[in-house]
């Protein structure tokens with residue numbers, strides 16, 4: 344039985360929906376409360392049992408590498424000031440896991456970004472976590488849920504959730520049927536279908552466990568929607584060659600790469616923090632009450 348040990352986190356997109364913040368900084372470094380988005384994702388991978396991670400970076404990669412590296416000056420300063428708790432926090436980031444980096448020389452699409460990881464992955468099933476999708480789960484981490492499904496099926500598993508019918512044109516959508524609790528067989532996939540042509544409203548949301556056979560397919564995949572090499576197009580081809588499943592994972596997913604998603608993540612994550620919850624909620628209430636008065 345093959346085990347999922349490696350994860351690929353693509354973080355080389357332009358992040359145009361978040362300009363100007365993303366002009367000189369990758370959107371994966373946007374902080375949600377006090378942690379960069381990509382740290383939430385790395386933590387999810389580790390909590391799911393992943394042993395090695397590769398981050399696909401683009402032209403503004405420095406801050407991501409620095410974030411997961413040691414910062415000796417900062418450590419010395421914190422030690423001097425006896426800020427032990429902060430020192431522990433800073434050290435815990437650089438001690439997390441072995442992280443590798445590879446640069447996608449041109450942002451030719453998500454499919455191309457994944458293809459850049461082929462040598463790192465080799466002939467093993469691997470996980471993909473999109474660098475701008477945070478999933479909060481009170482149960483098992485989202486990726487762990489997919490890996491458990493992979494362990495049972497020994498085939499590609501796509502993380503999906505139900506989206507509103509009028510939203511299907513923003514996502515990759517599966518054509519399949521629910522064969523058991525939360526598990527779908529995937530017969531076909533389509534990237535950003537027209538609302539009236541979508542085969543379902545099960546959308547692929549930033550988490551995957553993929554068979555290594557995808558790399559030979561990606562090598563041949565032509566640019567699709569938006570002129571980009573689409574992972575969904577390659578997965579569609581893979582679904583013709585091998586079994587494929589989708590898993591309706593539990594958890595609240597935030598698309599941090601768009602402004603509304605980022606704001607929702609920030610508010611909800613802050614409300615989950617013990618040290619912020621009471622004061623922040625009280626503040627939000629005053630804002631909502633004020634809005635109500637303004638509207639009336």
Ligand code: UTP
Pocket residue numbers: 353354355356357358359360361399447449450451452453455456473474475600
């Ligand atoms: P998105 O489509 O959300 O990223 O890709 P984008 O292109 O940066 O976004 P906008 O539309 O311009 O705002 C999903 C994930 O895939 C990565 C992104 O960094 C993001 O984590 N990606 C995308 C790459 O690594 N390379 C690419 O060529 C495209």
